[in-house]
Amino acid sequence: MDQQEDFLRLFLTYQAEIRAFIGSLVRDRHGSDDVFQEVALVLWKEFQRYDPTRSFGAWARGIAAKKVMQRWDRLSRMPVPFSPEAIEAVLEAYDRTEAASQPQADALAHCLEGLPDKSRQLLTLRYEQSLKLGQIAQAVDSTLDAVHKALSRLRTRLHECVERRLATNS
Amino acid sequence: MERAHELIQKYLDEIATDAELAELERLLVTNPDVAAAFATVSRLDASLAKTYREEGDIASTRAIFAMAKPAHSPRRFLRPRSWQGLAAAAIVLAVGSGIYFQFGRRGTIPELVSGQVRVNGVETARVIDGATVEVVGPQPAVIALSDGSRTELSPASSAVFVGRLGDVRQVVQLLHGVGRFEVQKGGGQFRVDTAAGTVTALGTQFAVKMQPFERVQDRKLRPKPHTIMTVIVTEGSVQVDSGGQSTVLVASENRNFTVERKADITGTIESIGKDVGDARTIAIVSVGQKQTFRFNDETKIEKFQGRGPQVGQNVAVWLDPEAKDMAYFMQNLTPAK
Numbered sequence: 001m002d003q004q005e006d007f008l009r010l011f012l013t014y015q016a017e018i019r020a021f022i023g024s025l026v027r028d029r030h031g032s033d034d035v036f037q038e039v040a041l042v043l044w045k046e047f048q049r050y051d052p053t054r055s056f057g058a059w060a061r062g063i064a065a066k067k068v069m070q071r072w073d074r075l076s077r078m079p080v081p082f083s084p085e086a087i088e089a090v091l092e093a094y095d096r097t098e099a100a101s102q103p104q105a106d107a108l109a110h111c112l113e114g115l116p117d118k119s120r121q122l123l124t125l126r127y128e129q130s131l132k133l134g135q136i137a138q139a140v141d142s143t144l145d146a147v148h149k150a151l152s153r154l155r156t157r158l159h160e161c162v163e164r165r166l167a168t169n170s
Numbered sequence: 171m172e173r174a175h176e177l178i179q180k181y182l183d184e185i186a187t188d189a190e191l192a193e194l195e196r197l198l199v200t201n202p203d204v205a206a207a208f209a210t211v212s213r214l215d216a217s218l219a220k221t222y223r224e225e226g227d228i229a230s231t232r233a234i235f236a237m238a239k240p241a242h243s244p245r246r247f248l249r250p251r252s253w254q255g256l257a258a259a260a261i262v263l264a265v266g267s268g269i270y271f272q273f274g275r276r277g278t279i280p281e282l283v284s285g286q287v288r289v290n291g292v293e294t295a296r297v298i299d300g301a302t303v304e305v306v307g308p309q310p311a312v313i314a315l316s317d318g319s320r321t322e323l324s325p326a327s328s329a330v331f332v333g334r335l336g337d338v339r340q341v342v343q344l345l346h347g348v349g350r351f352e353v354q355k356g357g358g359q360f361r362v363d364t365a366a367g368t369v370t371a372l373g374t375q376f377a378v379k380m381q382p383f384e385r386v387q388d389r390k391l392r393p394k395p396h397t398i399m400t401v402i403v404t405e406g407s408v409q410v411d412s413g414g415q416s417t418v419l420v421a422s423e424n425r426n427f428t429v430e431r432k433a434d435i436t437g438t439i440e441s442i443g444k445d446v447g448d449a450r451t452i453a454i455v456s457v458g459q460k461q462t463f464r465f466n467d468e469t470k471i472e473k474f475q476g477r478g479p480q481v482g483q484n485v486a487v488w489l490d491p492e493a494k495d496m497a498y499f500m501q502n503l504t505p506a507k
Contacts (some may be wrong), residue, residue, distance in 0.1 A: 002269065002491055009422075016216065016217070016220060017213075019216055019220065020212060020213045020215075020216030020217070021212075023212065023215070023216045023219065024208065024209070024212030024215070024216070025381055027181075027182075027184055029219075033291075037291065037292045038293065040294060041294065055275045063439070081181075081191045081195070082191075082195050082198070083195060083199075085199050085299060086195045086198045086199050089199050089202075089205045089326075090196045090198060090205055090208060090209060091207045092202075092205065093202065093205035093208060093209040094204075094209045096206060096209075097206050097209045097210060097213075103385060104213070104217060105220070106337070107219055108214070108217050108218070109221065112221065119492065123222065124222065127219050127221070127223065128220035128222035128223060129462065131443075131451070132183070132184065132451075133183050134443065134444050135443040135444070137313070138444065139441060140441060141450065142186065148180070148183050148185060150177070151177040151183060152176075152180075152183075155179065155182070155211065155215065155218075156175075158214060158218075159210070159211065159214050162214070
């Protein structure tokens with residue numbers, strides 16, 4: 001298997017994790033996409049230096065953390081609200097809790113199927129259309145606080161459902 | 171931990187206050203359990219985003235794979251040349267927002283000689299044929315083309331290097347900004363396509379200047395976005411095709427070519443969001459599909475009679491070429507009552 005194939009195999013395996021880590025620190029969707037693409041290019045360019053005895057995900061997140069910090073330094077308007085110390089703490093937490101993403105994605109898909117239409121509508125507005133909470137509140141004729149509480153409950157419920165399903169399958 | 175969860179959820183929903191963000195940051199640094207909870211919940215948040223935005227992620231990943239392809243073709247521009255050294259024609263273009271023309275033929279390998287560019291949104295030193303190249307940073311970008319010609323794109327300009335297309339040896343689509351083209355003599359036509367027409371080098375030296383997104387009154391004296399291309403011939407002659415007419419200009423001649431820009435979106439306003447930052451989001455339903463974009467005080471708004479856009483109105487929207495989710499110009503198409 002050549003170097004490019006090795007890279008693509010690892011990259012495809014871990015891209016969801018890398019996206020999640022960047023997205024946790026850069027909440028603006030376009031900014032997060034920009035960082036992700038920059039990180040992907042660095043990973044490709046630096047792939048020869050990757051130590052295969054280490055986790056590819058940890059290596060990639062380390063580079064992503066540096067990119068996020070660099071952007072924060074370069075463009076102070078970048079929406080990265082946390083200090084480098086907090087970014088490091090999140091990086092370590094991601095390394096400690098790394099899990100295979102595909103089983104989680106499958107479990108999440110199953111859990112989403114069980115949601116009522118109203119809940120799915122909220123998730124569509126928030127995650128597909130990337131609407132802010134105020135806009136969602138207007139769209140569903142509710143208040144910002146009520147929408148936030150509903151989304152928080154939904155995420156908690158989905159997280160519990162995913163955990164249960166993963167535990168059952170294992 | 172309950173407070174930490176509350177803060178994490180607020181952070182994810184982008185409604186945490188500065189004080190709450192500072193509190194969450196402190197907890198992340200001092201309490202590994204909070205950081206772990208943050209990782210777990212933000213992973214779920216990302217999985218939800220991925221589930222609902224799969225298409226965008228695939229497109230983005232495709233662009234990255236295109237970048238990751240190993241270089242496989244020989245470099246054709248090994249010897250640096252000076253601008254003056256080429257027996258060439260020079261074209262200068264300044265273009266406003268343009269249309270991305272689709273071409274099937276791909277075959278050139280443009281090379282970045284100097285400056286910084288972004289290709290398909292990613293900063294790189296490698297220019298990909300057929301991809302959108304945007305100049306970033308304060309310096310112009312010089313790009314060598316496969317036929318020996320060179321292009322200098324000014325800061326904030328963007329173009330697509332199409333390469334050979336049929337009988338035309340070199341086609342460049344100038345999407346936005348200013349470009350200087352030093353055209354190698356002989357070997358077929360060198361053509362620059364823009365939103366306002368095409369300029370074909372006839373083996374001479376000339377300049378073209380385009381003014382982007384100008385507001386020009388139409389026949390009913392309504393101001394609408396137009397693209398204006400000014401062609402200035404300094405030596406020899408050029409052929410300009412614009413608005414269905416073909417014109418040959420010779421040395422010392424210059425002329426403006428004005429083309430009305432079609433609206434990017436027309437449809438019915440379904441909803442208007444509240445102020446978020448300096449802009450509001452507006453959702454328009456057009457042929458059964460909903461599209462959203464933002465507008466702010468800088469958006470030119472015509473025929474809304476001081477009330478601004480309202481839900482239910484039919485509107486036409488021209489998007490900002492540099493920020494596609496932002497309206498540059500909006501016109502009310504609903505007949506006055």
